[in-house]
Amino acid sequence: xxxxxxxxxxxxxxxxxxxxxxxxxxxxxxxxxxxxxxxxxxxxxxxxxxxxxxxxxxxxxxxxxxxxxxxxxxxxxxxxxxxxxxxxxxxxxxxxxxxxxxxxxxxxxxxxxxxxxxxxxxxxxxxxxxxxxxxxxxxxxxxxxxxxxxxxxxxxxxxxxxxxxxxxxxxxxxxxxxxxxxxxxxxxxxxxxxxxxxxxxxxxxxxxxxxxxxxxxxxxxxxxxxxxxxxxxxxxxxxxxxxxxxxxxxxxxxxxxxxxxxxxxxxxxxxxxxxxxxxxxxxxxxxxxxxxxxxxxxxxxxxxxxxxxxxxxxxxxxxxxxxxxxxxxxxxxxxxxxxxxxxxxxxxxxxxxxxxxxxxxxxxxxxxxxxxxxxxxxxxxxxxxxxxxxxxxxxxxxxxxxxxxxxxxxxxxxxxxxxxxxxxxxxxxxxxxxxxxxxxxxxxxxxxxxxxxxxxxxxxxxxxxxxxxxxxxxxxxxxxxxxxxxxxxxxxxxxxxxxxxxxxxxxxxxxxxxxxxxxxxxxxxxxxxxxxxxxxxxxxxxxxxxxxxxxxxxxxxx
Ligand SMILES: [Zn+2]
Ligand SMILES: [Zn+2]
Numbered sequence: 001x002x003x004x005x006x007x008x009x010x011x012x013x014x015x016x017x018x019x020x021x022x023x024x025x026x027x028x029x030x031x032x033x034x035x036x037x038x039x040x041x042x043x044x045x046x047x048x049x050x051x052x053x054x055x056x057x058x059x060x061x062x063x064x065x066x067x068x069x070x071x072x073x074x075x076x077x078x079x080x081x082x083x084x085x086x087x088x089x090x091x092x093x094x095x096x097x098x099x100x101x102x103x104x105x106x107x108x109x110x111x112x113x114x115x116x117x118x119x120x121x122x123x124x125x126x127x128x129x130x131x132x133x134x135x136x137x138x139x140x141x142x143x144x145x146x147x148x149x150x151x152x153x154x155x156x157x158x159x160x161x162x163x164x165x166x167x168x169x170x171x172x173x174x175x176x177x178x179x180x181x182x183x184x185x186x187x188x189x190x191x192x193x194x195x196x197x198x199x200x201x202x203x204x205x206x207x208x209x210x211x212x213x214x215x216x217x218x219x220x221x222x223x224x225x226x227x228x229x230x231x232x233x234x235x236x237x238x239x240x241x242x243x244x245x246x247x248x249x250x251x252x253x254x255x256x257x258x259x260x261x262x263x264x265x266x267x268x269x270x271x272x273x274x275x276x277x278x279x280x281x282x283x284x285x286x287x288x289x290x291x292x293x294x295x296x297x298x299x300x301x302x303x304x305x306x307x308x309x310x311x312x313x314x315x316x317x318x319x320x321x322x323x324x325x326x327x328x329x330x331x332x333x334x335x336x337x338x339x340x341x342x343x344x345x346x347x348x349x350x351x352x353x354x355x356x357x358x359x360x361x362x363x364x365x366x367x368x369x370x371x372x373x374x375x376x377x378x379x380x381x382x383x384x385x386x387x388x389x390x391x392x393x394x395x396x397x398x399x400x401x402x403x404x405x406x407x408x409x410x411x412x413x414x415x416x417x418x419x420x421x422x423x424x425x426x427x428x429x430x431x432x433x434x435x436x437x438x439x440x441x442x443x444x445x446x447x448x449x450x451x452x453x454x455x456x457x458x459x460x461x462x463x464x465x466x467x468x469x470x471x472x473x474x475x476x477x478x479x480x481x482x483x484x485x486x487x488x489x490x491x492x493x494x495x496x497x498x499x500x501x502x503x504x505x506x507x508x509x510x511x512x513x514x515x516x517x518x519x520x521x522x523x524x525x526x527x528x529x530x531x532x533x534x535x536x537x538x539x540x541x542x543x544x545x546x547x548x549x550x551x552x553x554x555x556x557x558x
Contacts, residue, residue, distance in 0.1 A: 007031050008160035008426045010198065013439045014059035016393050016400065017419045019202065019339075020044030020082045021441075023059045024165065024393065027423075028136050028158050036067055037137045038074040038096070039154065039165055043085035046443070047340040052460045053445060058086040059420075060440035060451070065093050072135025073097040077167030078151040079107040079238060088118045089449060098123045099132065101141065103150040106270045107238070114266070128152075128179065142186060143179035144169035147371030148238045149276050150178065153186075160427035161195030164385055168200050168394065170370070171377045174214035177241035177276060186384045196426045197387035197412075201395030202372035204403035209376045211369045213241050219366045220332065221249040227358075229329040230294045231255070234304040234312045235368075236335055237267040240276045243300065246334070247280045250298040257283045258292070260323055261302030261311035286322045299323055304335035306344025316348045316355075327356030334367045375406060382410045389414040389431045391424065459549070467491025468549040469536050471510060473529075474557050479522035482557045485510045489548075496543035509539035525554035 008028055015022035022042040027034035044057040051057075064071060074096055076084045084104065088111065091098070098121055100108065105123045112118040126132055128150060131140040138157040145151070146168045154165040164186075171181050203210065224231050231250075235242045250257045259265050271277045289297060301323075303310030312331075314320040325331065331352055337345045349359050362368040373381070382390070390412045392403035404415045414431045418424050421439030425432055441452035450456060469489050474482040487506060494502055513535035514528070521527050529552040537547045 005030065005428060006159050007428060008158055009423055010391065010426055011423045011437050012393055012418065012420050013063065014042065014420055017397055018044065019396060021057060021059050021086065022083050022394060024198065026156060026163065034070060035135045036071045037134055037156065038064065038071060040077055040083040041074060041086045041090060042082040044082065045340065051443065051457055052464055054443045054457060056444035058090060058442045058444065060442050061090055061093060063438045068094055068096065071096045072137055073099055075139060075154060076100040076104050077154065078146060078148055079104040080148055080168065084108065087121065088112060088115060089444065091121050092119045097134065099126050099134065101126055101128055101150040101152060103274050106274055110266050110270055143182045145172040145175045145181045146170060149240050155189055162189065162193065163426065164189060164194055164197045164387065166197065166199045168371060170210050170373045171380060172212045174212045175241060176213040176217060177244050183384060186381065190384050190386045194385045194387045196389035196391065197385055198391045198393050199403065200372055201392040201399040201403035203370055203374045204378060204395065204399050204406060206374040208374050210374050211366060213245065213369060215366055216369050217245040217248060220245055220334065221252050223332060223360060223365065224249045224253045224255065224298060227330045230297050230325060231330045231332065232299040232301050232315065232325060233332045233334050234301045236304060237263040237302055240267065240271045242334055243268065244277065244280055246298065246300055251281055255296050255298045256292055258286060258289045258297055258299045259283045260286050260299050263302045264300055289323050304333060305338055305341040306348050313348055316351045325357055330358045330360065332367050333361040336362065336368055336370065378403065378406055379410055382407060382412060387412060389416065389426060391416045391418060462549055466546040466548045468551065469506060469540065470551045471532060471536060472553045473532065474555050475522065475528065476557055479519050481514065492540065492548055493544060502543060505539050505543055506536055509535045525556060529554045
């Protein structure tokens with residue numbers, strides 16, 4: 001690169017090679033120093049089996065912390081958790097300016113109000129379709145249809161050229177709520193010249209076009225009209241268009257909507273304040289449920305992912321204080337099950353069916369549509385924008401490679417497949433991976449953020465499979481046992497398969513091992529502990545076929 005020449009680079013720090021925890025950065029500079037623009041800061045959800053005790057996974061932002069002084073700002077494309085869920089936890093390490101549209105900012109404020117000690121993040125509110133500057137970046141929002149209000153693509157204009165960062169989007173000519181995807185602005189970008197497109201790959205494996213929210217509306221209206229007993233609908237609270245769809249369907253069937261679950265109440269309130277429920281009838285509070293006749297009620301519930309503490313799981317287990325369902329009632333799952341949640345959702349569905357409740361899911365009825373573009377929609381976008389370079393993001397390996405293949409078929413000249421931590425040159429010269437930046441994961445463990453390679457979680461997983469044995473030994477200065485060993489076993493079977501006592505077998509192993517140690521070695525507490533630890537694990541393994549964790553404490557007494 002020539003002296004003083006500007007270079008534009010891109011690096012995903014999350015969300016590429018996985019669905020979740022989106023974080024991308026764009027860098028502009030001469031290669032030695034760069035100004036950065038960050039886009040989104042999301043989380044992924046962990047499953048209990050993979051990571052016991054961990055609820056949330058976040059991108060490791062150590063590189064951004066290091067470059068903090070050079071970051072011009074962070075733009076949030078929309079308020080889904082995989083795009084903004086890590087902000088409250090990670091912003092205090094960065095303290096950079098944050099830009100968002102009104103609905104996203106309102107959801108962030110509500111989230112902050114619900115979390116003790118959450119930081120007060122100053123957010124610059126940008127109107128829909130607005131244009132603003134952050135450092136050397138000139139950013140323009142493009143409204144895109146999606147499954148939450150105010151999803152935005154970003155046109156990022158730089159001296160090296162313009163980039164389209166799509167965020168999450170689809171094409172829906174009848175989205176029920178909010179703006180349609182701004183085709184005119186995207187075509188204008190194509191005319192002006194688009195250097196690179198960073199695009200949502202979630203549904204790149206699916207042919208055709210995704211159905212419209214209006215089609216879902218028709219199905220749900222029919223289902224509610226024909227239902228005899230009570231109806232409960234569960235969906236993502238943030239899908240305000242869906243809340244509207246359910247409200248319209250309820251009104252058509254002359255039923256009242258009762259809002260059940262704190263997250264649902266919160267979003268309904270925000271959607272009222274921001275005008276996204278204008279013209280929709282008032283909803284009833286949860287205590288109205290009890291006195292409305294079964295044929296006059298639709299309960300709008302949280303818990304579409306099988307979350308144990310959410311409304312639907314509690315209703316299904318008859319644990320909800322106000323809301324009950326019984327034989328002849330109907331539950332509509334108006335949401336996709338996020339991979340990893342299938343078992344929890346399946347348990348609830350089966351439990352409801354066993355109680356004689358009719359359950360309707362998107363496997364048999366069009367009661368949900370995805371908010372992401374299928375192939376024909378991806379092709380439309382490419383034909384409108386005509387990018388020189390395309391980089392698939394927001395997807396697992398299969399989604400990314402299908403998106404890349406589609407882009408090549410559409411005639412995009414340079415397609416770069418990268419992964420989290422790759423630094424990709426966009427301009428000048430050929431696009432390609434030129435370096436790596438530090439990337440990784442953080443876990444939210446209770447109230448604490450830990451590095452993904454911290455031993456704590458791995459230890460907990462091992463404990464859950466094979467239990468633990470702890471041993472305490474007191475040795476005199478002459479190398480004799482001062483008392484019988486103390487033994488504590490957690491999660492270990494009491495008897496082996498021949499009926500022998502595991503406790504006795506372990507005690508025998510401890511004593512035999514100790515006796516067999518040469519006198520000199522007995523004087524070294526660390527050496528004693530290590531020998532006993534090995535012997536205990538071997539003794540349990542021989543009888544159980546598993547090696548527990550083992551902790552040995554050796555005390556020297558006088
Ligand atoms: Zn989204
Ligand atoms: Zn997303």
